[in-house]
Amino acid sequence: MKIAYIGTYPPRECGIGTFTQNLAYAMTAKNQDGEKNHKRLIIAMNDFDETYIYPQEVKLTIRQEQQTDYLKAANFINSNGADICILEHEFGIFGGNAGVYVLPLLHHVKIPIIVTLHTILENPSYTEKAILKEICKMADKVVVMSQMAISFLISVYDVPDNKIAFIEHGVPDIQFDRKQSKTEFKLKKKKVLMTFGFIGRNKGIETVIKALPQIIKNHPEILYMVLGKTHPNVLRSSGEEYRNYLQLLIKNLKLQNHVLLLNEFIDETELFRYLSACDIYITPYLHEAQITSGTLTYAMGSGCAVVSTPYWHAAELLQDGKGRLFNFNDSDDLAVTLGTLLDNPSILKDIQRKAYKYGKEIKWPRIGEKYLELAKSILKTPKKESLNEEQAIIDPLILPPFSLAHIKRLTDDTGIIQHAKFGIPNLKEGYCLDDNARALLMSLMAYNQKKNPLALELMPIYLSYIHYMQNEDGTFRNFLSFNRNFLDIKGSEDSFGRTIWALGYLMRNAPNDAYYQNGKLVFFNAVPVLERLNSIRSIANTIIGICYYLQTNPGDEEMVVHLRNLSSKLVTQYENNRTEGWHWFENLLAYDNGILPLSLLHATQILNDERIKSIALESMDFLTENTLKHGYLSIIGNKNWYVKNEERSIFAQQPVDALAMVLMYYQAFLLTKDKEFLNKLFLSFMWFLGENDLRMSLYDFDTKGCCDGIEKYGVNRNQGAESSLAYLISHLTVLQAYEELYQSKEFKSAGLSKTMVNSS
Missing domain, CATH: 3.40.50.2000 (Glycogen Phosphorylase B;)
Incomplete structure (x- = not known):
């Protein structure tokens, strides 16, 4: 057996380093015939800028705060024939916020993992708890050294007792008189x-x-x-x-x-x-x-x-x-x-x-034997059979229960507060049009799909905010202070587009005529602005809103013309920037990228234009290649984005980008009926629940809000309106996609339960 060990290691002066060395030696000691039955492969953790002269068995080092080193270590373990990996975990020895950098390493290791926990907190911070829970999920077995540790893992971290092994801390076999x-x-x-x-x-x-x-x-x-x-x-x-x-x-x-x-x-x-x-x-x-x-x-x-x-x-x-x-x-x-x-x-x-x-x-020889027995039992245990492809497409039981608790917390009688300090509204930042448009969209979806009474109650607040912020020329102001003072004269084109999207969706899904008429009034007051739009994301958002409107008003020829003109702008933008190997609308992948293919997928439904459809699918494939190639969604970071022929940013990743991907794949499925898009949709949604570069959930199960993004140091724990609405719209889209899947003939015959959707 070849065993990979990850931990601190001598000559670094650290108790865990001594533990790692003793365990490795005990498990790979020579037998009575002088032969080694097992081999050791040590990956040592370096702290800060310190370097050490390690013994020969150390094959690789990880610099604590260099995240790329963790991924290199995973690749090294996978390519060197190790049978099992043993990680010594202590919060202080791994990089990132509360040691979050260890999560991508564990996720990428393809062999069974044993984790020895040296510290287990009874009252962890949110981040500490989230990280340790994720570590325990990825581990095949978790080793602890006290009975109280077992009770903490079960009661605080929800670790199944059959995943926990109790093995005492070893001591050297050294005796003096x-x-x-x-x-x-x-x-x-x-x-x-x-x-x-x-x-x-x-x-x-x-x-x-x-x-x-x-x-x-x-x-x-x-x-x-x-x-x-x-x-x-x-x-x-x-x-x-x-x-x-x-x-x-x-x-x-x-x-x-x-x-x-x-x-x-x-x-x-x-x-x-x-x-x-x-x-x-x-x-x-x-x-x-x-x-x-x-x-x-x-x-x-x-x-x-x-x-x-x-x-x-x-x-x-x-x-x-x-x-x-x-x-x-x-x-x-x-x-x-x-x-x-x-x-x-x-x-x-x-x-x-x-x-x-x-x-x-x-003594260490006895403890080493216990670890070896544990490793052998893991390697003998057959892996669980994966679900068949059809059942694995979307699993609604993974979704947390749908809740508007945090949205209610952020909303007062003016609108939804745009920012939060952790899970508490930050009144100093006031309100913005972008978030109230998203909130209107989300509340409409929640009421249509789930008949959520709170959604119906909140809906007019967001609609009235939109109405209040519209200027006489059809444009909108964006920002409003908490004491209801305007903070700008005219908002961004992006905020305009998002508002048209929400209003178009309202006219297709209004719960009553009063809401429909109000939305229609604001929508058509904004029509003179449509042909003056230059921002491609504003154009994309506006296209989506127009398409929703035309689904119930297909005879409005003037609006069809607007749709053709705006779609033509995106097509021209794409053709001017597309080159071999770069199939995109700009010379960079920036923010909210999925909105661009999404808008053309919507336009294709209305206009039935093959050129628009081809560009939509080709640009979607390009975005997929750059964000989903590792088997999970890795969003283009907003720090420096991804400029053509340059290195892409990994951080900071924003929830609105994950939302755009979810919506894009859902629309692609509706257009093509290709179930592979539902796989990608669900994979993109799981970004919120921990299938991401840091392996951490952004959804807060306590507040029912969503954290603001993934930074290099870890998760940004503020839970503003944009991120929380992005999660909820994505959640509702997953349920809607599952409903579409359930209604298809193949899945009806497979006997998948519709109650799974309703229960979520």
Whole structure:
């Protein structure tokens, strides 16, 4: 078996690096005949700009904040014959917001994955929870090192219990004679207390130091050794502030002869030599939220008597007399606990004996065997059969329940607020025509498809905003402040086009005559503007609105002429820019790209023009090739877009672009009846739910809103109107597409359930 390991790795000074190395060596150790049954392939994580001289088994490195390195690592694993991949996960070692860069790596790895979780938070942030849930979805098995970790995964992160494996933290098989070690360190006459590991404020070392004056009264032979460097992250942010504080505290309490701060990161052999000279090991952490502690496990594995605050791992590990607990930040309680053990050597030896017995069970060779057994069981498990092609086209059960809760939150009696801070309306930014036009479109769709009463209630608010913003010459203002002051004289052509789209859709789908007449009034007041449009996206949006109007008013010859003229502008734009290998309307792919082919697909339905149809399909294929070639939607980033013959931007990706793709493929399906477009439609929609470059859902299951986009650092957690409306219109389009699919003869005979649509 060839095993790929991803994690930090020595000589980088990191506890997880030591864990990764020990696990890799334990799983690929030589057998009794001196042969290696398994091979290791190490991919090491580098932090910031640091580089390390790694041993030979490290075949590749990943720079923490270089996202392309993660994809290169996935390709390296896939092409080097590895059978299984083991990832050591800790939020701080991967790049992006809360380590989000690890998600694309896991998604692209084509072999089974085991993930060892070193930190599991009971109260994670939204991003931390989303990332860990996605990691667990992609993993074949998730390994944890405590029982509480299992309960957190099930209750907080919704991980099925059959996906979780419990394997203890391993310890090296290193033994030293206690008396000999004390002699070597010249500690024969000392009672040695010890703490080791990276130093930082959360370690609570001052709690021990403050307890020493009471203990020394009866035990003047006490020496407290603190072995470890300041944590690299602490060092970068605060320097040696904490160590200086401890040194000052030692001086003020006159404990210079009783406390030794050793600013070192030592190898495991030397560490176990120190542990063998230790009488009592102390972990005085200040908070309970630590699910795994390697230092605690090492201390027990070496046979130390452990005294600890009751953080999660310690409270679990020290049960049944294997150690003693004292209260958080309570020096007096610690002094009493230590005094009891020092005054009663038989109790102390009993704890040491139990710790040593436990330690024998978790030596690395045993732990390595457990991981190997887990890996073999995964490789023996047959992969689930994929659904047949017809059933896999659209799965409405994947969709979250449809909800207008966030839209209601953003809407007041004037219109829909355009921006939000996270899930809360940002009143300072006021309103805009673009979003109220989208909101009108969405509410019409929601009422027509689902008879949603809230949609009907909100609809007139958006329509009245549109009416209020129209100028006498038929143009529209765009922006309105929260106190209802106009912020511009004439809005963008894009906002004009989106408004015509919404009004055209209204006249085709009005819930009553009053709404129809109001929409018709505003629509025809805007007609004089149509022939003056220059922006191709404004033209495209306007074409869609006109097409919806003509579906119920096909005899309006004047409007057909407008449609031909506007379509001709797009055709000319396309022909002027199309070259070999570049089938597009401009010399760049910019924003809202899918709207351009979408508009010509709509025009084809009305005009039945083969040239328009050909351009629509050819440009759609070109857009598909540049955004769907990796098996998921990778939107052109708005940072620099994609200029012809230059490198495309990946970030920032916007939800409106995903919406345009969903609508484009739906219209292509209606025009051609080719079910492959429904595959692409659903794939594009899944961008919202995590099938994207960062493998993170933009839909917020708590607020029922949609995040504003994908940035290099992670998801932009603001949930404004544009993004949330883009999600909801896409959601409704998926349901509408499924309805069309259900109504086709082939799918009726397949027995697919219409109730699936209604339930969504």
